[in-house]
Amino acid sequence: MKKIYYILVFFAMYAVNSCQKGPYPYITVDQAKQIDSVRHPAVQNVAFIYNNEVYFVADFPGKALRITNSGGGKKFVKSSHDHTKFAYLSSGSVIEIIDRTGKVITALTNYKDVRNFDWSVDDKTLYIVNGEDIVFYGPALKVPSITYEGGYYDFISAAISDKGDFAYILKKYNFSALDQYEVVIKPANGGTMKIFKDDNNDFPMAYINFAANGNDMMLGFRELHSGTDDLDKVYLFDGLSAYPTVKMGATSSRYSTPVYNSKVQYLLWGIDNDQDKHQIVATYLKDDVPDNNKILADYDGVQYLDWK
Numbered sequence: 359m360k361k362i363y364y365i366l367v368f369f370a371m372y373a374v375n376s377c378q379k380g381p382y383p384y385i386t387v388d389q390a391k392q393i394d395s396v397r398h399p400a401v402q403n404v405a406f407i408y409n410n411e412v413y414f415v416a417d418f419p420g421k422a423l424r425i426t427n428s429g430g431g432k433k434f435v436k437s438s439h440d441h442t443k444f445a446y447l448s449s450g451s452v453i454e455i456i457d458r459t460g461k462v463i464t465a466l467t468n469y470k471d472v473r474n475f476d477w478s479v480d481d482k483t484l485y486i487v488n489g490e491d492i493v494f495y496g497p498a499l500k501v502p503s504i505t506y507e508g509g510y511y512d513f514i515s516a517a518i519s520d521k522g523d524f525a526y527i528l529k530k531y532n533f534s535a536l537d538q539y540e541v542v543i544k545p546a547n548g549g550t551m552k553i554f555k556d557d558n559n560d561f562p563m564a565y566i567n568f569a570a571n572g573n574d575m576m577l578g579f580r581e582l583h584s585g586t587d588d589l590d591k592v593y594l595f596d597g598l599s600a601y602p603t604v605k606m607g608a609t610s611s612r613y614s615t616p617v618y619n620s621k622v623q624y625l626l627w628g629i630d631n632d633q634d635k636h637q638i639v640a641t642y643l644k645d646d647v648p649d650n651n652k653i654l655a656d657y658d659g660v661q662y663l664d665w666k
Contacts, residue, residue, distance in 0.1 A: 592605075
């Protein structure tokens with residue numbers, strides 16, 4: 359009797375296994391797709407400027423949709439979180455806001471020293487770093503104040519996370535040695551202020567940006583008098599940490615507008631190719647598997663991009 363039972367079990371197992379197909383024989387197709395999405399996370403909703411026109415990629419590195427057809431200089435493109443409008447800095451220091459068809463919604467002409475800008479999490483406000491001031495197009499945001507802890511300072515730039523955390527770069531003049539740079543991080547909840555310095559770095563701090571997924575922060579360093587917005591080094595700060603989680607750079611390559619999202623472990627940025635032109639690359643930081651990196655072909659020379 360026991361022998362007959364084992365034979366029946368064997369044939370039952372064989373029948374089940376023979377019905378499963380594909381690379382994941384014991385799960386459904388939907389479950390296999392879910393596993394693959396974890397192994398190869400999606401990078402979606404990327405905006406960039408190429409040849410002075412704004413483009414948008416819904417599923418990177420897929421087909422890019424051209425948004426504008428106006429020519430003229432453009433810098434600092436920023437997509438709203440719902441991806442229905444884009445802001446960029448045009449010639450004459452004018453911030454133009456357009457919709458998905460390229461139609462100009464408004465043009466902001468009152469700001470002559472624009473260093474950074476981005477959308478609030480509800481997309482109702484565009485905060486603008488104009489000189490040493492933080493101004494708003496739309497309802498004002500509650501932002502911690504800028505403080506100078508003694509000495510002679512120059513304000514470089516600032517960024518606000520979607521949670522209201524505030525970070526800004528200061529240059530402190532040192533008349534007997536090299537000037538010093540620091541990042542001041544003020545949490546939105548009134549927590550302890552953090553100050554990050556990197557006195558051993560050969561390049562001054564020049565770029566700061568928060569990720570759209572929360573308060574992951576990017577800090578960029580640029581050679582003095584480089585004449586471009588290229589970066590020579592990039593530091594990544596996970597979750598508003600006081601010290602960088604990852605340091606990148608100090609090679610022959612130069613970088614542009616890095617954006618990081620820790621939820622999918624991707625860093626999106628422009629990296630020099632063999633012709634010294636920036637390619638948009640999504641670098642997977644969780645492991646070193648090359649096929650997890652994504653490159654947008656046919657758009658070499660991108661200086662400014664955004665990812666939300």
